[in-house]
Structures are given as structure tokens and as C-alpha cells.
Amino acid sequence: MRGDERDRLAYRRPPELDGKPAGRRPVVVVGGGPVGLTAAADLALHGVPVVLLDDDDTVSTGSRAICWAKRSLEIFDRLGAGERMLTKGVTWKIGKVFHRDDLVYRFDLLPEPGDKFPAFINLQQFYVEQYMIDRDAELPGVELRWRNKVAAIRQDRDGVTLEIETPDGRYALEAEWVIAADGARSTIRRLMGLAFEGQVFEDRFLIADVHMTADFPVERWFWFDPPFHRNQSALLHKQPDDIWRIDLQLGWDADPEEAKRPEHVIPRIKAMLGEHIDFELDWVSVYTFQCRRLARFRHDRIVFVGDSAHQVSPFGARGGNSGIQDVDNLVWKLALVLAGKAPPALLDSYDAERSLANDENIRHSTRSTEFITPKGPGSRLLRDAVLSLAATHDFARAMVNSGRLSVPCVLPDSGLQTPDDAQWDGGIPPGAAMRDAPLRRTDGGDDWLLGHFGGDFAILLYEPSEESLRALRLALQSHPIGARLVVIGTTAPLTDHQGLVRARYALPPGAGCLARPDQHVAARWQRVDAAAILAALDRAACRPAGRVEVAA
């Protein structure tokens, strides 16, 4: 870690200890992992001052979460950290699955070009945390408080009070809202006595990060029952800095402390990579996993995001990525409520939308786990039968499940989306995340569609008539939330030069869609109409139509 980053993680005596209470804070975030740090940046960009509390003063040890999906990268990009992650990360999109000695199948997660970000990058969690800490430091209104541990929490109608322990003593902090991003072992969840229910899987896995210069391809390789690790599974994946992630299934009976010892780890890795490869162990961990969630993610003024709200197995890279998407879904809503432009009921849509997304993650993750670690002889037999048919039968190949990798969820009808009023032939339906596409600017430079969306409501207009543009501008002027207009077409200023916006969104000339601040489609029209757009905007912000101000 560089010196300035160490400095950014330094504990500082909170002013409250010297009798300088700053009044009630709009938002306090608890937890300085990737999810909490992302929430802080997103709040700051919405103009909401934020205090982030973390009981530690280091970034994560070991690589931990490494696979960041395209959707997360698009969110990081909106917050101003995506390009740095892309530059440092290892880009990949090809996966290979082996059974014993045979390649069963190969998949390509992004077969078609035309997106700024790849299907996935691999980047150690501590880099993501460092980059977000750096980004938070650039943004006005973010205060990161390390070694500030929450000891008590209570809430009433008007706000939340946190009792915080520091090396210099204890103080109280008042907040209108608290975002609990304090991980799978959430202190806030424990202090509130909330049940965290689900399924614990009886299996153990060894994660080893090894440092080596090897010319294995940059692909995700997964083995069922490989010759070097009989009857178990194995995974090999590349990270930056010549670090390779190796994941070996150990079975439930393995002694985790014994399994972690180098004299046991090194022979396993040599069996996998070959005797002739030089490597060093960088980090070793043995883990078990659970799939569980809180019954509700919002508890009045305390809202849970990331692993504190839901936990999945690592297969499919659905942990860190879903936490980032939680933040993306929550923060704009919180900002509107704080600004008095939307009622607190808008926050219930966070629960509805992310519940569905996370239930989907838990279902995928549970199914992957059942396939990778079959329980009982029958399910093992079935799994092996699928693998034995996969090379020759498409239906069996489609059943092979080494982790269904994270893709953005199509949000349910949470009341915010406006259902289609016409027949659409494909495109991006209400509730789905927008798809990126290449654009060309007037100056000839290359640009990306998603760079024009996010952070606020915006309307994508495809070759609108001058008349409809004028009517829309006029109608939006007096709306308290408003929406930016993004005009795209076959001519300047933003040219759909490859025709991919039109193809991906199925937009004829004169059509358009309303994008939420989290880059999800809220509504779409084959012919834009000011009245319909205003109604969709009110609906997407949970505003009773026609009312100008809403008390928070």
C-alpha cells in the first residue's frame, strides 16, 4: 500500500469527542468494504454528505472477491472509478469446463462487441477498496472514519442514533438514515437482533492465491473430478500482478486448519499445475458457504445492502456484484427522499426490487452448489450422468453448472416501471438495465451510450421531431425532479454510427425511453408524448401524480 493510501485509512479523533456535535447527518454508512465505499461515493455525487464508519483501518486481506461483472463496472464508471479498475483488472469472457481429462464445453460471456466494459474483470477486492477510497477522497462531503465501531443503534420516527466506540472513547452520532453495509457478519444486524436465515452447505473449499509467471490463457477454467484432484472440483483464474486464484473443493470432513498449512497446500497445487512450475503462496483460506438473507432489507430508517442483507456461495460471482447493484438501486431513491422530492415509500421499492434480484442470486447460487457438490449418491450419479452426456448432447451441456455468472436482473413490477403500451419487437423492456452501445460525437470522437445516463433521470430520444422536443422541454421545465434529454440518431450531435442503439433498444425514429438514475429502463414509447413521460417520471419516483411537493 502506498503512503497516501495508508494516510487515507488513518484513524482521526472524531470532533464529537471534543464536544462538537455536527447535528443530525443525512446518511451514515456502516462498513468500509467495496459496497459501503461505493455507497459513499454515490451519495456524494448526489450531493448528500455522508459519514462512513468502519471498525478496522485496513483494506481487505487476501484477494477475496475477484470477479467484477460488466454491470458493476458500469456502476463504478458512473461513479468515476470504472476506467481505473478496467486498466488494472484482468479482462476475461471465456470459460472452459472440464470433466476428468476432457473439455466438456467452452462459453463466451460477451460474444458480441459494442460495450465499453467487458463481461468480467478479475481484480482483487483490496484494489477495488483502495480505488473507491481514493475516489471518495476526491468527492466533497465524504468523511471516512476508520476504527469507529458501532456499539449500539436505535431509531425512532425522526432518525437513528448510533453509539460509536473509538480508541479515544465513545460518542453518539445522529443520522436521518443508516445504510448497513457491514458484511456477512453484520454488527448492525446482530445489534438489531434480526434473523439471517437460509441454507448452510456442508462442504469446504480451499482458496489459494499463488504468484507465478505462467502462460495459461486468461480464461476461467473449472474442473469436475480432475485427475489431479479426484472426486472434487477445481478452479483456476487469473488476477492482476501475476496472481492466480486456485479454488479446490476439500469435502466436509477436511480439517480447515490442517488443509491451510503450506505442506498440504503446495503438493495439491503442484499436482494441478505440474512439478516444473515455480510459484509462491500469496494467500490461503478455507471457507464454507451459506445462502441466506434478511426477510426485509429496509427496517424503517436503517437499510441493509450487500452481504449484511444477503449472502450467497461464491459460484457465479454474485456476492460483491449484487452488493454494488444494491447501492446503485438504493442511493438515488434515498437522495430524492432526502431532498423532499419523493416519499419515503420509494425506499420500499428498493426492498421489492433487490429482494427479487437477490432471491434470483440465491437460487442460482444454490443450484450451482448442488451441481458442484452433490449431496447423496443419487444426486452425484445424476451430476456425473449429465457430465458424461455434455460433450455430445446440447441439453446436457446446458445443465452443466459450474456457476451461472452474474448478469443484471430484470427488476420486477415494483410499481416504479410503466408497463409497455404497445407491441415491441425485442429491445430493452421496462425494469431491465440499459445496454451500452458505441456512439460517435460531432468531433468524430468515440463515445458510449451509458456515459450519457445515470445519476439522474434522463430520456433517450431516437431521432425526435423538433416539435416533440420543444413540447418535452416545456413540460419537463416545471417538474420538480425533471429529466435530461439525450438525443441520438443517424446524425449529430450523438450518432448511432453502428446502428447498435437502434438494434439493441428496438427504437424506431420518434421513439424513446425513460432511464432511471440507476440506468434501468423505467418506461418506453414508440412515439414519445410529454404527458406520458411526466406520468412515468412520477411513477418511477413513487410520486402521486400532479403533486408538486412531498414531505419526507
Added chain:
Amino acid sequence: MNPDDAYATLAAMHRGLDEQQSALVTARLVLLLADALGDADRLAALAAEARAIFDTPGNATDGERRGA
């Protein structure tokens, strides 16, 4: 389908195999049949029927088993 022919075909599938090999071949056949059936609801109903002899404990009547 002549029932004796069908039985003979399935019996022949196991000829010369040990218990473990037979089990794998049966599982492969189940998957191939599921694909040929191409109907998730019927598959679920048939799977429930196959399992029914173990789902209704002890003193269940034949009728209850069939209805499960």
C-alpha cells in the same frame, strides 16, 4: 409399444454391467428421456410419482401412494 419389447430393451441396456455402471446408464437414460419428453410439468409429476413410494411413510395405502 409392445410391453415385452420395451422391457427387453431396458433389460438389455444393463446386460454385463456392474451395479455402479448400471446406475450411471440408468441416470443417462433418465436424462435422455427427460429431454425427449420436453415438458417440465410432466417431468415434475413423473419425478414425484417415482419418489412417492418413499414419501408416504409406513401405513399409506396403495391408493394414497398412487395419488401422491
